[in-house]
Amino acid sequence: MAKCVIDCRGLPCPQPVVKTKKAMEASPDGEIEVLLNDDIAFENVSRLAAGRQWAVVDVTRKGSDIHLLLRAENAAIGEPRPSSAAEQDATLVYCVSDRIGSGDDKLGELLMQSFIKSLLDMPPLPKRMIFLNSAVRLATEGSAVLETLQHLEKQGVEIFSCGTCLDFFGLKEQLRVGKATNMFDVITSLRTFERVVQP
Structure with missing residues (x-):
């Protein structure tokens, strides 16, 4: 299973969510490791994952850095319906x-x-x-x-x-x-x- 790593450290809200969303769309069946250094961004990205049926597989903290590993479980169900x-x-x-x-x-x-x-x-x-x-x-x-x-x-x-x-x-x-x-x-x-x- 391919893993994508995106570095969102230091990015202002809502860029961590936007970048994670784009990565999910580009790799609907893979894994994404999101690098963060802000607890609010961590909560926002975690909520995005839950809403799109992506599992939070692992959370690792190294100093101020947060490594959030996400894995698609049933992305088709979690994907919001496209707007007409x-x-x-x-x-x-x-x-x-x-x-x-x-x-x-x-x-x-x-x-x-x-x-x-x-x-x-x-x-x-x-x-x-x-x-x-x-x-x-x-x-x-x-x-x-x-x-x-x-x-x-x-x-x-x-x-x-x-x-x-x-x-x-x-x-x-x-x-x-x-x-x-x-x-x-x-x-x-x-x-x-x-x-x-x-x-």
């Missing part, structure tokens, strides 16, 4: 801030950046993304996720930013991805899409 094109088209990501949650602003910004960058690694992609209020900053010059959003747009994701919000912040000329939209279109989207995700 219709389901993908029914997903709207609705962002009303350039950060997630309340509390520390810097942490909130990092969480939003992680959320948007993770969309590329966790298909299916949403059909549309709408940015309101301070979230319009994410689609403008200097945004930490501008390149990611541009790549999402190239993959077919529709990206819209509130025109009133861009004007309010003086950012209309700095919009670098997607198009400006209005409240009528925002309300129409919220009523039309079957699934709305608000980070």
